[in-house]
Amino acid sequence: MEFLENRKTALARLNREIVACRLCPRLVEHRERVALNKRAAYQSCEYWAKPVPGFGDPSARVLLLGLAPGAHGSNRTGRMFTGDGSGIFLYRVLHRAGYSNQPTAARVGDGLRLSGAYITAAARCAPPDNKPTPAELKNCADFLAREMALLPNLRVVVALGKVAWDAYLAWRKNSGKAAPSPKPAFGHGAEVDLGDGPILLGSYHPSQQNTFTGKLTEKQMLAVLRRAQKFSNRAPALGPPADPFRRRHGGGARRQKD
Ligand code: SF4
Numbered sequence: 001m002e003f004l005e006n007r008k009t010a011l012a013r014l015n016r017e018i019v020a021c022r023l024c025p026r027l028v029e030h031r032e033r034v035a036l037n038k039r040a041a042y043q044s045c046e047y048w049a050k051p052v053p054g055f056g057d058p059s060a061r062v063l064l065l066g067l068a069p070g071a072h073g074s075n076r077t078g079r080m081f082t083g084d085g086s087g088i089f090l091y092r093v094l095h096r097a098g099y100s101n102q103p104t105a106a107r108v109g110d111g112l113r114l115s116g117a118y119i120t121a122a123a124r125c126a127p128p129d130n131k132p133t134p135a136e137l138k139n140c141a142d143f144l145a146r147e148m149a150l151l152p153n154l155r156v157v158v159a160l161g162k163v164a165w166d167a168y169l170a171w172r173k174n175s176g177k178a179a180p181s182p183k184p185a186f187g188h189g190a191e192v193d194l195g196d197g198p199i200l201l202g203s204y205h206p207s208q209q210n211t212f213t214g215k216l217t218e219k220q221m222l223a224v225l226r227r228a229q230k231f232s233n234r235a236p237a238l239g240p241p242a243d244p245f246r247r248r249h250g251g252g253a254r255r256q257k258d
Contacts, residue, residue: 014147019053021051038072045076052125058118065167077106086211090206090221099115099117144171157200172197175197189220203216
C-alpha cells in the first residue's frame with residue numbers, strides 16, 4: 001500500500017511537470033491559438049490549452065497509448081480522450097470491457113474512474129492536423145518512459161494507431177530492450193510479444209475518421225480489449241481485489257500486489 005501511495009505521488013509530480021512543459025514551440029503556439037479560436041459549441045468553455053497528463057489506475061495492467069490530444073477535445077477539457085468523438089467511442093468500449101465505471105467522459109470531475117487501465121498519448125499537446133513531427137514525438141518520449149516506469153504492473157500496451165505503435169517500439173529501443181527485426185507492422189489486432197516488456201497490441205485509432213466510416217467498430221475494439229484482458233489476467237496474481245469494481249479485472253483471480 002505504501003508503494004502504491006508513493007507511486008501515486010510520483011505520478012502526480014510527473015503530471016505537474018508534463019502540464020508545465022513548453023518544449024515544442026509549434027505545439028505550444030497551436031494549443032494556445034486553438035483556445036482563442038473556440039468552436040461555436042464551446043464558446044462558453046475555458047480551454048485547458050496545456051499538455052494533457054496521463055489518466056487512470058496507477059495499478060493498471062493495460063496501457064492505452066493514443067496519438068495526441070484532440071484540439072477541441074482533451075485540449076479543451078484537460079483529460080485524455082475527454083470531450084470529443086474519439087472519447088465518446090473509446091469510453092463506451094472501455095465501459096463494456098469493464099475498465100471504466102461509466103460509459104461517458106464529459107469533463108474532469110464527472111466521476112469517471114478507470115480500473116486496470118491507464119490512458120496516455122505519444123504527444124501530450126494538440127498538434128496541427130493531428131500530426132506531431134518526429135522531433136516533437138521525440139521530445140515527448142521521455143514523459144512516456146517515465147510514466148511507464150511508474151506503472152510497474154503493466155502487462156499490455158494497446159497502441160491506438162501507428163504513431164502510438166511506433167512510440168512503443170521507440171520506447172523499447174530507448175530502454176535498451178532488443179529491437180524486433182524486421183520491425184513489426186502495425187495493424188488492427190496485430191500483436192508483438194518479445195517477452196521482456198508489456199505485450200504490444202494494435203488497434204485502429206478511435207477517431208471519427210475511422211469510426212464514422214466503419215473502419216473501426218465497437219465490436220472490433222472490444223475484441224482487442226478482451227485480448228488485452230486475457231494477457232493481463234495471465235500474469236501472476238497475489239492478494240484479493242480491493243473492491244467489487246476491481247474484481248471485474250481479476251477474472252475471479254487474485255490481483256498482483258502493488
Ligand atoms: S508535446 Fe510533449 S514535449 Fe512537446 S511541449 Fe507538449 S508536453 Fe512538452
